[in-house]
Amino acid sequence: MCGIVGYVGDKQAVGFLLEGLSKLEYRGYDSAGIAVYDGASIRVEKSVGRLASLEEKIEGNMPKGSLGIGHTRWATHGRPSDRNAHPHTDCTGDFVVVHNGIIENYLALKEELIEQGHSFKSETDTEVVAHLLEEVYHGDFEAAVREVLRRVEGSYSLVFMSRQQPDCLICTKKDNPLIIGLGDGENFIASDIPAIIQRTRRTFILNDGEVAVVRKDSIAITNRLGEPVTKKVFEVNWNAEAAEKGGYEHFMLKEINEQPKAVRDTMSQRISKDGNSVLMEELKWTKEYLNSFNKVYIVACGTAYHAGLVGKFYIEKLARIIVEVDVASEFRYRNPIVDENTLLIVVSQSGETSDTLAALKESRRLGAKTLAITNVVGSSIAREADQVLYTWAGPEIAVASTKAYTTQLILFFMLALYMAEIKESQTRERIGQLIGMLKNIPAQISETLSDVEPIKTFARKYGFNEDVFYIGRSLDYDVALEGSLKLKEISYIHAEAYAAGELKHGTLALIVEGVPVIALATQKSVYEKTLSNIKEVKARDAVVIGIAAEGDDELQKYVDHVIKVPETDELLIPLLTVVPLQLLAYYAAITRGCDVDKPRNLAKSVTVE
Numbered sequence: 001m002c003g004i005v006g007y008v009g010d011k012q013a014v015g016f017l018l019e020g021l022s023k024l025e026y027r028g029y030d031s032a033g034i035a036v037y038d039g040a041s042i043r044v045e046k047s048v049g050r051l052a053s054l055e056e057k058i059e060g061n062m063p064k065g066s067l068g069i070g071h072t073r074w075a076t077h078g079r080p081s082d083r084n085a086h087p088h089t090d091c092t093g094d095f096v097v098v099h100n101g102i103i104e105n106y107l108a109l110k111e112e113l114i115e116q117g118h119s120f121k122s123e124t125d126t127e128v129v130a131h132l133l134e135e136v137y138h139g140d141f142e143a144a145v146r147e148v149l150r151r152v153e154g155s156y157s158l159v160f161m162s163r164q165q166p167d168c169l170i171c172t173k174k175d176n177p178l179i180i181g182l183g184d185g186e187n188f189i190a191s192d193i194p195a196i197i198q199r200t201r202r203t204f205i206l207n208d209g210e211v212a213v214v215r216k217d218s219i220a221i222t223n224r225l226g227e228p229v230t231k232k233v234f235e236v237n238w239n240a241e242a243a244e245k246g247g248y249e250h251f252m253l254k255e256i257n258e259q260p261k262a263v264r265d266t267m268s269q270r271i272s273k274d275g276n277s278v279l280m281e282e283l284k285w286t287k288e289y290l291n292s293f294n295k296v297y298i299v300a301c302g303t304a305y306h307a308g309l310v311g312k313f314y315i316e317k318l319a320r321i322i323v324e325v326d327v328a329s330e331f332r333y334r335n336p337i338v339d340e341n342t343l344l345i346v347v348s349q350s351g352e353t354s355d356t357l358a359a360l361k362e363s364r365r366l367g368a369k370t371l372a373i374t375n376v377v378g379s380s381i382a383r384e385a386d387q388v389l390y391t392w393a394g395p396e397i398a399v400a401s402t403k404a405y406t407t408q409l410i411l412f413f414m415l416a417l418y419m420a421e422i423k424e425s426q427t428r429e430r431i432g433q434l435i436g437m438l439k440n441i442p443a444q445i446s447e448t449l450s451d452v453e454p455i456k457t458f459a460r461k462y463g464f465n466e467d468v469f470y471i472g473r474s475l476d477y478d479v480a481l482e483g484s485l486k487l488k489e490i491s492y493i494h495a496e497a498y499a500a501g502e503l504k505h506g507t508l509a510l511i512v513e514g515v516p517v518i519a520l521a522t523q524k525s526v527y528e529k530t531l532s533n534i535k536e537v538k539a540r541d542a543v544v545i546g547i548a549a550e551g552d553d554e555l556q557k558y559v560d561h562v563i564k565v566p567e568t569d570e571l572l573i574p575l576l577t578v579v580p581l582q583l584l585a586y587y588a589a590i591t592r593g594c595d596v597d598k599p600r601n602l603a604k605s606v607t608v609e
């Protein structure tokens with residue numbers, strides 16, 4: 001996955017290209033490059049490493065010209081290097097391309113092009129696109145691009161530039177995002193909104209197969225068949241500051257602190273005036289519709305999968321419907337039993353995760369009804385699903401997902417209540433009572449966030465340990481999984497989450513003197529059992545940090561430290577207990593000097609397998 005940008009207008013292209021790429025580095029940051037047409041030829045500059053290396057390279061000698069494209073890379077084919085960095089060119093240097101995705105048939109195309117006399121400079125799949133364009137160009141740039149699209153297989157968003165027709169950029173997409181920002185006498189192309197938000201809020205979101213010829217004062221969009229498409233302008237309703245750090249040192253910390261607002265935004269339009277019902281205008285489900293399903297699957301990856309585990313608990317507990325949860329990369333290849341009586345719920349912050357998208361497409365093909373829970377309006381998953389519930393969390397830039405998780409939990413909780421109301425599986429009083437407690441959650445998250453000093457102390461004290469274990473039962477176990485993922489992905493500490501009852505079946509062997517164990521103990525029905533598990537690890541001299549609800553005066557007797565979160569219904573408590581775990585991961589990463597927003601080997605949205 002990579003970030004791509006394009007500029008056509010009257011100003012120096014390089015300004016927007018570098019600015020846009022800096023906002024897209026979350027998509028990949030192992031190398032970067034730009035290409036600018038200077039009135040005679042196309043100058044390409046690229047550099048391995050962060051965008052800063054490229055900026056250093058061209059400082060004092062910026063490419064000049066008002067037509068350009070740029071790219072920030074996350075390597076798939078070919079290791080990070082100057083020559084594998086995009087943009088890629090043909091043999092003549094007349095055709096230049098940036099790409100996000102994978103050209104699956106590139107080896108066959110490369111062989112063919114080499115036979116035709118083309119010489120390749122990189123190991124990438126993308127370079128074939130530039131040479132193919134050169135090969136099929138017979139005086140009409142757009143016609144040549146269309147011919148290229150007929151020949152390439154795979155997933156892509158692509159921006160093409162040609163010295164032969166230097167008044168425009170041509171772009172297209174399939175299974176990867178691409179938007180066009182509409183300016184005044186200038187237009188922008190980007191993988192995502194943060195890249196353009198400082199220039200314009202007016203956008204076109206390209207659909208798969210559409211081809212856009214973008215000039216400084218016009219944009220012509222056609223479909224696969226070459227027929228004109230009239231697009232609706234999508235007005236971005238969040239501002240540039242929302243995509244900036246707003247005074248925080250890292251996006252992750254900003255996004256952790258945005259959770260009270262994010263969860264409020266997610267729920268506020270979805271509660272009836274009297275506070276006793278959940279409104280899901282997007283769904284309008286009936287009892288018959290719900291009864292038509294004999295199976296509900298929740299499918300997602302990473303943090304979204306962890307949210308799905310909590311979602312299963314909510315739906316089963318409140319709506320009394322059996323739910324199965326699976327990671328998308330497993331689900332799509334296990335020939336799942338899916339038919340028209342299946343409801344498939346996919347969860348994805350970005351709405352672009354390739355395995356989740358593939359699972360969704362396959363399930364639709366098999367006849368399932370599909371519902372997407374996503375944050376990104378107009379994303380591929382949002383467009384593919386039959387129905388969509390948006391989390392409305394605002395842009396999430398940090399690789400480590402935080403506010404996406406809590407807002408996904410809110411939606412699952414509300415969806416479960418909505419189903420329960422339709423199915424009459426809970427009394428009106430119980431539903432009203434739970435909604436009442438739900439409404440307190442934003443303030444309770446704020447309260448949890450205000451008590452950060454002890455967490456900083458733990459992070460400094462234990463941040464250099466090599467192993468950390470997380471244990472819990474029931475919903476606490478689901479949150480433990482998310483806490484351990486957060487820690488490992490940004491601090492590189494080996495962290496494992498175990499269902500506390502499983503410890504004796506193997507993992508207890510790893511518990512030795514001084515090993516930190518984070519024990520969540522908020523679920524009343526299994527509280528005593530969790531306490532016994534805590535005693536087991538204490539007996540092996542582990543250092544235990546307990547996570548409990550206010551009012552619990554018992555846990556502190558058995559652990560070394562306790563972090564308390566406000567009291568609420570035990571169904572809702574994951575929304576609170578996850579917060580100290582996010583903060584612990586953040587401050588552990590800071591203690592170890594890690595690059596929090598850009599952890600090694602990871603990128604924000606995984607649009608390749």
Ligand code: M6R
Nearest residue numbers: 302303304348349350353400401
């Ligand atoms: O955009 P998605 O929610 O589909 O992304 C899924 C995972 O890639 C994502 O949650 C990942 O696990 C995060 N880096 C975790 O913090």
